[in-house]
Amino acid sequence: MESVVIVLIIVVLAMMRYAQHIKHGYQYVDRQAAPVKAKVLPVPQAYRDILQKYFKYYQALSPSAKLTFERKVTLFVYSKQFIPRMIDSITLEAKVLIAASAVQLTFGLPDHPLQHFNKILVYPNDYYSGITKRYHKGEVNPRFGIIVLSWQSFIDGYINPNDAFNVGLHEMAHALRLESMMREESQVFDENLFDTFDDYADHICLQMEIIPNKIIRPYACTNRHEFFSVAVENFFERPAQFKAELPEVYGILGKLLRQDPLNLK
Structure with missing residues (x-):
């Protein structure tokens, strides 16, 4: 009887693992299709509402430039894997505003910059690093293509728009410079x-x-x-x-x- 139970547990675990692989596979394919989706599908109205309500840079743009900005934000959201840390999930508002900080920095550059960095890790507050033995507001890991942000510090950077302390822009700038150094065929x-x-x-x-x-x-x-x-x-x-x-x-x-x-x- 015990052997039957053990076999059943192994089968269930194997099925769960297979289902997880399938889910990750669909998510990967979905992200790979992001450039097409961002061009073909309409920009979600919720994205526009968030940008118009919270993002000062977007508010200052001309109507035509706003359309371009919205498309770039949509592409960023569709093409990145947003990973929550010490929180259950990442809100749509957080995804759009994080994407907007990247687009603000790269708005004058060709489409789809920061391709190497496909994972965005979001902590609720400043987080402790076992490597540096101190708290961080954000960091960039080029080896694994990861940008890490403290959501509270990110928000603080835009609440105080004139103090030149902006974690979102700061970390996106790190990522952009590193990506430019890593590209062999075309420099950013x-x-x-x-x-x-x-x-x-x-x-x-x-x-x-x-x-x-x-x-x-x-x-x-x-x-x-x-x-x-x-x-x-x-x-x-x-x-x-x-x-x-x-x-x-x-x-x-x-x-x-x-x-x-x-x-x-």
């Missing part, structure tokens, strides 16, 4: 232009050892990757001040991202 950015940007970063950080910078916070000088992400935060949240204080850096960043936050329309 002009390599020479990025070299010039890095030269300015090095020069500014040397100056900051003597005189603090009014725009760039000291953390930016941890390395060139952090400088780029901090610069992106300032580019979108304090563009007028950034342009006035560091016009050359602002101009190069505008060319890299192919947009100007001071002239969205």
Whole structure:
């Protein structure tokens, strides 16, 4: 009798595992079809409502640019696997706003950037890393194609739109720079232009050892990757001040991202 029960348990577990594989298979195929779905299917009205209610960057766009933004957000949502951590599920609002932060950064670039990063992990609050032994608001793992975000810190970044602290933009900038470095066939950015940007970063950080910078916070000088992400935060949240204080850096960043936050329309 016991042997029969054991066999039944093994069969049930095998069936559950098979069903899980089938489910993941369908989800993978669905994500692969995202570019077609985003072009053919209408943008869900719920996406527009969320963007219009909460996303300032979207609100400032012209009607035609809004349509493009909506399509890019839809593509991002359809093509990424959103994975909850320490929460039961990720709301549609969270998915749309996280996608919007990525589209805000890449709006001037060709369609479907950040292809390498296909998993978005979302924690409810800042989370503890067993590797670094400290709490994080977000991080990027290029080896596994993962972007990790604290939802509370993400929201705080957009609630305070002028302090140049924005976890969403910061982590998306990390992902974008890393993806550009990993692509062999086509670069996201002009390599020479990025070299010039890095030269300015090095020069500014040397100056900051003597005189603090009014725009760039000291953390930016941890390395060139952090400088780029901090610069992106300032580019979108304090563009007028950034342009006035560091016009050359602002101009190069505008060319890299192919947009100007001071002239969205």
